[in-house]
Amino acid sequence: MKTVSLMDISPFLIFLFAYGCSASCSVGCLNGQCDKTTQYCSCRDGNYDLKCSSRCGAGCLNDQCNKTTGFCTCRGGYYGPRCSSKCSVGCLNDQCDENGYCTCRDGYYNYMCSSKCSVGCLNDQCDKYGSCTCREGYYYSSCYKCGAGCLNGQCNLHTGYCICIDGYYNTRCSSKCGDGCLNNQCDQSTGVCTCKDGYYGTSCSSKCSVGCLNDECDKTTGYCTCRDGFYNTICSSSCFPGCKACSNSKYNCSTCTPGYWSTPKMPCRHTCNSNCASCITENNCTECKAGFYGPDCRHKCSLGCLNKACDQISGLCHCVSGYSGALCKERCPSSCNVCITPENCTQCVSGFYGKTCKTPCSLGCTSSECDIITGRCDSCREEYTESVSPTLTIVSTVSNVIAVLVVLMIGAVVLLQIRRSKMQTNIEDPNVPMRARDHGDLETATQQMELYEDLRHDDGNGENNRHYANINNINNPTYQG
Numbered sequence: 001m002k003t004v005s006l007m008d009i010s011p012f013l014i015f016l017f018a019y020g021c022s023a024s025c026s027v028g029c030l031n032g033q034c035d036k037t038t039q040y041c042s043c044r045d046g047n048y049d050l051k052c053s054s055r056c057g058a059g060c061l062n063d064q065c066n067k068t069t070g071f072c073t074c075r076g077g078y079y080g081p082r083c084s085s086k087c088s089v090g091c092l093n094d095q096c097d098e099n100g101y102c103t104c105r106d107g108y109y110n111y112m113c114s115s116k117c118s119v120g121c122l123n124d125q126c127d128k129y130g131s132c133t134c135r136e137g138y139y140y141s142s143c144y145k146c147g148a149g150c151l152n153g154q155c156n157l158h159t160g161y162c163i164c165i166d167g168y169y170n171t172r173c174s175s176k177c178g179d180g181c182l183n184n185q186c187d188q189s190t191g192v193c194t195c196k197d198g199y200y201g202t203s204c205s206s207k208c209s210v211g212c213l214n215d216e217c218d219k220t221t222g223y224c225t226c227r228d229g230f231y232n233t234i235c236s237s238s239c240f241p242g243c244k245a246c247s248n249s250k251y252n253c254s255t256c257t258p259g260y261w262s263t264p265k266m267p268c269r270h271t272c273n274s275n276c277a278s279c280i281t282e283n284n285c286t287e288c289k290a291g292f293y294g295p296d297c298r299h300k301c302s303l304g305c306l307n308k309a310c311d312q313i314s315g316l317c318h319c320v321s322g323y324s325g326a327l328c329k330e331r332c333p334s335s336c337n338v339c340i341t342p343e344n345c346t347q348c349v350s351g352f353y354g355k356t357c358k359t360p361c362s363l364g365c366t367s368s369e370c371d372i373i374t375g376r377c378d379s380c381r382e383e384y385t386e387s388v389s390p391t392l393t394i395v396s397t398v399s400n401v402i403a404v405l406v407v408l409m410i411g412a413v414v415l416l417q418i419r420r421s422k423m424q425t426n427i428e429d430p431n432v433p434m435r436a437r438d439h440g441d442l443e444t445a446t447q448q449m450e451l452y453e454d455l456r457h458d459d460g461n462g463e464n465n466r467h468y469a470n471i472n473n474i475n476n477p478t479y480q481g
């Protein structure tokens with residue numbers, strides 16, 4: 001014998017438990033009271049059935065119905081034993097009998113007046129079968145609309161026949177001429193027309209295939225010459241993507257699309273490597289995609305190439321500013337705009353000069369720019385004097401040394417002369433001691449020697465330069481103070 005476990009009946013127990021707990025008297029119970037076991041009760045108005053849980057129909061007069069059956073007397077506009085159905089919108093004065101039948105107001109028909117007369121009915125009136133007299137633009141007993149192509153929208157009231165405007169045909173002008181009819185005109189009874197370019201067929205409703213060259217085809221047959229990638233008589237089938245031209249079948253290629261290559265058995269079925277625009281075999285490229293070079297187009301044109309484009313074989317290119325070398329791979333120094341080699345700049349960033357554009361123009365220049373080779377600037381600020389290039393400085397330093405030596409020699413000669421004349425004076429003026437005179441002369445000579453030493457050691461020390469430049473018009477390469 002089969003035993004029933006607690007598990008098997010537990011859902012049932014839970015149901016009973018839940019139901020027992022939640023059960024209460026229906027809202028329809030008079031005073032909210034009901035039999036504790038059956039929930040049966042006496043109903044308040046507007047409710048019916050044993051537990052008073054059903055509402056009287058919406059159409060019950062005064063919201064009252066038989067508390068057992070729910071039946072009631074209907075108020076206007078409703079019908080049915082419980083008055084839960086509304087009379088149709090087409091019922092005159094919203095009134096209908098217990099079956100819903102009524103007298104129709106204008107524009108409706110059938111026993112319940114639930115159907116609308118055709119929009120084509122004159123004065124919106126029709127008989128109980130929907131038949132009517134048509135107003136203009138409609139025809140037949142049910143007043144269908146005249147054809148879309150009827151002149152002035154009018155047709156024979158009975159047959160619907162009419163005169164067509166351009167673009168329509170057949171007796172009721174309800175069919176459109178083909179899209180391809182020249183001037184949108186076609187034979188009024190057959191629809192046959194002359195095709196404009198790009199269409200074919202007797203009614204010109206067919207477009208030439210997408211594969212037709214120039215979108216043109218024979219206006220009768222649709223046959224055409226195929227453009228690249230299509231085949232068959234009307235060029236409606238596509239070749240395999242690798243085929244530029246094929247015949248009979250997708251794969252019978254005679255010419256390949258660039259980027260594909262052939263083996264005898266599988267023409268145009270293989271792709272070139274991704275950098276090849278066209279190739280003989282995968283990596284034997286006949287043309288590289290823009291930006292690549294080499295026999296297999298494996299190399300990328302240098303970043304320094306103008307438009308990132310280069311010679312497909314050699315990789316040579318024109319450089320953008322800041323790069324140099326045949327392949328434009330070498331970067332010019334940071335302040336050099338254009339260079340032949342990184343050591344040979346031909347255009348510096350404003351404010352620099354020299355072969356590598358590393359030397360800043362003098363602070364003494366009025367504008368930030370100076371000559372790329374000499375560093376010479378157009379004009380100096382007030383507190384600065386003219387400055388010359390290092391090469392010229394060497395020349396001028398040598399000449400200055402010579403000049404200084406000459407000056408010294410001349411000075412020495414002059415001193416000797418003065419000394420001689422002073423010795424004569426001293427003889428005439430015995431109050432001046434001999435040593436003092438000697439010392440004074442000696443001091444002048446020492447100062448001159450010191451000045452000479454300064455000049456020799458001066459190679460770019462701005463303070464010194466500026467100091468002495470004003471005295472001796474000495475040229476120095478740079479201002480750094």
Ligand SMILES: *[C@@H]1O[C@H](CO)[C@@H](O)[C@H](O)[C@H]1NC(C)=O
Pocket residue numbers: 066067068069
């Ligand atoms: C309600 O309907 C029942 C069954 O037709 C009938 O016996 C009863 O008299 C009706 N009650 C009233 C109040 O009309």
Ligand SMILES: *[C@@H]1O[C@H](CO)[C@@H](O)[C@H](O)[C@H]1NC(C)=O
Pocket residue numbers: 247248249252
């Ligand atoms: C491929 O096309 C050519 C040229 O139209 C034709 O002669 C040849 O028979 C075709 N081959 C196949 C396999 O269809």
Ligand SMILES: *[C@@H]1O[C@H](CO)[C@@H](O)[C@H](O)[C@H]1NC(C)=O
Pocket residue numbers: 280284295
């Ligand atoms: C590339 O193809 C050409 C023509 O078939 C051939 O002469 C050449 O040797 C090929 N180059 C390489 C690298 O295979």
Ligand SMILES: *[C@@H]1O[C@H](CO)[C@@H](O)[C@H](O)[C@H]1NC(C)=O
Pocket residue numbers: 340343344
């Ligand atoms: C720099 O390039 C110019 C122009 O090609 C050339 O005449 C000059 O000799 C080069 N100078 C150096 C130092 O390479």
